[in-house]
Amino acid sequence: MDESAFAAVDQLAAVLLERALNGTKIIDIAREHPDPNRRNHVAIVAVGPDERAFIDRSFSLAKQQSRGAWFLPEQASLKCRSINLAAHLRHHPWHALTVASEDRASMPLAASPDALATLALLIPLFDTIFAPVFLRAAGSPDPAEVQRATWADLDLLGIRPAPAFAVFQYGGGWSRLDRGGQVQARLAFLDALATQDLVGIASRFRAQQVQALAARTMQKARHTTPLARQAMTKPLQLTLAAYFGGDWMAFLDHLGLPPNPNEEVMTALPTPKLFVGGAAKATAAAAKHGLDVSDAHAMLAAFLGQTDSVSPVDRRVEVLRRWWVEFDSAHARQTPQMDALWGLVEDTDYAIGYQQGPSSELYRRLLSPGLLEDIAQHWEGAILPRWPNTIVTEPYPHKIMAEAFGPAVSLWHGIALTAWYTCEGPSSRTSLEGLRSYHQRDLAALAEAGVPVHLSLFDELLAAEQHLGKPQSLETNTHELQLANGTLGFRMSGGGERRDGFELLRDIITRHRRGWAERYLAEYLQQRWTTELSQVSQEVHRTIAVKGKPPTFKQFARLAATAATHWFGGDLTALSTAIGEKAPPALPRVCLFSMPTRQLIETVYAALGGEPYEENLRITDFPKADGYRQRSRLATASVRYLQLMEALGRPPEPTEFGANRFEWEWAGDLDRGWPTYKKRVEGTLNGRSR
Known part of the structure; x- marks a missing residue:
């Protein structure tokens, strides 16, 4: 990969960082989009036409997958708190961190190139640069050497020392500032950062990320170049997506390494072939090839593992x-x-x-x-x-x-x-x-x-x-x-x-x-x-x-x-x-339900001491009504208990059942309530609970 390609990514990152420091909102999260499938989706808004074209060209999931980047997730959880932090600090300094904490989204990467650009490029860069602000806001309990490591990371980016940065360092006096002083310190941090060489910062950050990927690759290279799946962790997969378009072969070429002979780059997934709807096809095939219809259906039934040919x-x-x-x-x-x-x-x-x-x-x-x-x-x-x-x-x-x-x-x-x-x-x-x-x-x-x-x-x-x-x-x-x-x-x-x-x-x-x-x-x-x-x-x-x-x-x-x-x-x-895949052995079917679901739930509810009640009871005797409510939730969950028992071949443990999700005050606590609940549910196995 030539340096001009790196320079284009560095320039985009630096431009967005500069605009952020000036108070421009970089991303928009569609909270109330008219299309519900677009809600909570991220869009990079602080870009011009050329930058938009570059993002669309470089961070399209389909294009990266065509280069073999099938490791990228279909759905991504985007924690974007650092990307608009500077804008929030400029416009809402007293509540910026609270507002920033709400900047998160979940969306398919295929929905927009902006999603992959945010996940792979912007979040890692912005999280690193604004780490001191979040570190001080959270009141880090980490020891001094760990907190100093945060600044060591920033030093490696070539950020020049400045008085505005000192207060964020360990022992810099942050705790002695009142709330107004802390607000002013954050704004001074932005001003000082804006005077730095932002293209250089973006370039050095990219070099660090690529070096980490290269080091991991060489670590795995014993006698030959490792396979992509052997070398890449999830963070390194994002590095490949951010700076090499998801192209492992381009990365190896950048290092001057030959690809592993066993490396297979899948440029597209096979088109699914579904073997369904075979009865009509069997009849048609029999007529076409002069076969006996019953023989064709028998062959199809054998393929499906059934007694007939209807799927x-x-x-x-x-x-x-x-x-x-x-x-x-x-x-x-x-x-x-x-x-x-x-x-x-x-x-x-x-x-x-x-x-x-x-x-x-x-x-x-x-x-x-x-x-x-x-x-x-x-x-x-x-x-x-x-x-x-x-x-x-x-x-x-x-x-x-x-x-x-x-x-x-x-x-x-x-x-x-x-x-x-x-x-x-x-x-x-x-x-x-x-x-x-x-x-x-x-x-x-x-x-x-x-x-x-x-x-x-x-x-x-x-x-x-x-x-x-x-x-x-x-x-x-x-x-x-x-x-x-x-x-x-x-x-x-x-x-x-x-x-x-x-x-x-x-x-x-x-x-x-x-x-x-x-x-x-x-x-x-x-x-x-x-x-x-x-x-x-x-x-x-x-x-x-x-x-x-x-x-x-x-x-x-x-x-x-x-x-x-x-x-x-x-x-x-x-x-x-x-779907045409190798079939696992036939699975056994188990049924421990001795009665219809509604009857089962009502039986367990009564066995737990529950009684029919009306809303008035919540007014006249709330503790009693709440005890019935707790029993009702557990009775509803009794069908899950039996499902787990069928799947495990034994009664589930409280952790397997998720007992901590329920309330047990009706029995005193979980330790006293669980044996009772277990006994009542398992009592339905012979048709009753007592």
Whole structure:
């Protein structure tokens, strides 16, 4: 790599540092972007056209990956507190450090070259230069030699001594300054730094980073040049991305080293090949090659490791299609005389308490018996990524089914519920006017998938709102309560309002929902499974590109758990076959659930001493009500306990269960509560808990 390429990076870093010291905001973090997929994304804003072109050219994830930089993460957590610190100090000196601490984001590196430039170039440089400010603000407990090392790092950058720097050094008198003096000292630090040779500082910082990468490479070079994966740690990977465009071969050329003969630079990941939907293909192949159809299906069944040729994915897609028909019908026929449909889609775990929520398992009353049976059968298994050697029981198959269906469910169900609660009361989580904004994330996801919802839906609902009946107040109830101290208390319940005209909104939504489904549903469902399976396949090949070998079984489980649970009932073997990878041995299925999930939770709750209670109890006897709440949380978690027991082949330890996330005051403390909880949950194994 020639020096002109280094000079361009150094110049960009120096220019941004200079503008920062002058009080210019370098990055912007989109907190409230209209596209929810762009929220909390970083953009480098203090650049001109030439600098923008250089960033786009040098820090594109796709371009770096084409040079072999598959080690770069797909998603990056960007802790950017140092980048805008100078601007915050100039404009908000009294609160600058607090404001700077909020400068963080999480975003895909592929979303913008600015993300990679921030991660690989700006954060390391700015963190080093502004370390003294953060060191003094935090009141470092480190010994003198450690704190002096911070200044040694700055000395190596060629920063000339200045009186403004002295107060930040160990023993420089920082603790004797009042708050106003500290503010002035920080501003003086910026002024003194601005007089330095910033291009030289950026150049020397880059030289240090490259030298560290070179030293590590030579350390690993015994008889020949090491492979990239042998030499690079995660920080050094960012150095390669910042100064060599992610190109390991360019770095070796810079050192004058020949590449390792076994080094393979993968410029692109293989296109995923998915072996799904084989029944129809088997029939077509049999006709094309003159084979007996039954023989073709038998061969495919053997390949899939099944007794027939219908793939697990095809079976689940067919169930999703049938579910959609009944889901659509339930919403289309709803009238004001019926109950709300909150609970038709399961999107939360069952919990015992007084709070108003969805009608638990409403789908059991509204969906056909055959469909209920098929959902239970096809989403009955799951895989726990940390303990993947067993297929465990999925306690909420309807919830997992809805997750597999994806954003179309939450969007169309949510829109219909808003229409209902707007008209029938008592209140809605959003208004018709705010409906589009409320569902922006799902709308964006569908648009990105090429199956958009026509936005005229929201205009029609707003126009129809003008024709709804006048608001009618609903009855408010006053409850007189006897408090523990003998005084009387009062609680209000009910209230809200309703409006005639629900059918008008319902019919608009139904027309749009059915139009969307007629045009896009088949394509959308295919995209759901192809996207999830392709992502697993790509991650497998990414691991091979970075590490030179396939992921281990546990690594594969972490990559594939969601897709396996959505489309294969937790069967990692079947998923491996579907993406064309070597399949692990078939996993055993274990079921320790002796009763339905809701019954199990209620059984454990009662066994722990829980009783049904109303909100009034929180007013008349809060400790008692809070004890019931604590028991309720643990009862809900009992299904997780049994899943862990299935996966581990033994009862989980408190740390494996995550017992510290729960409250145990009802039993005194964790040490006394855990044995009781363990006994009550395991007591359900034979159908009861005592």
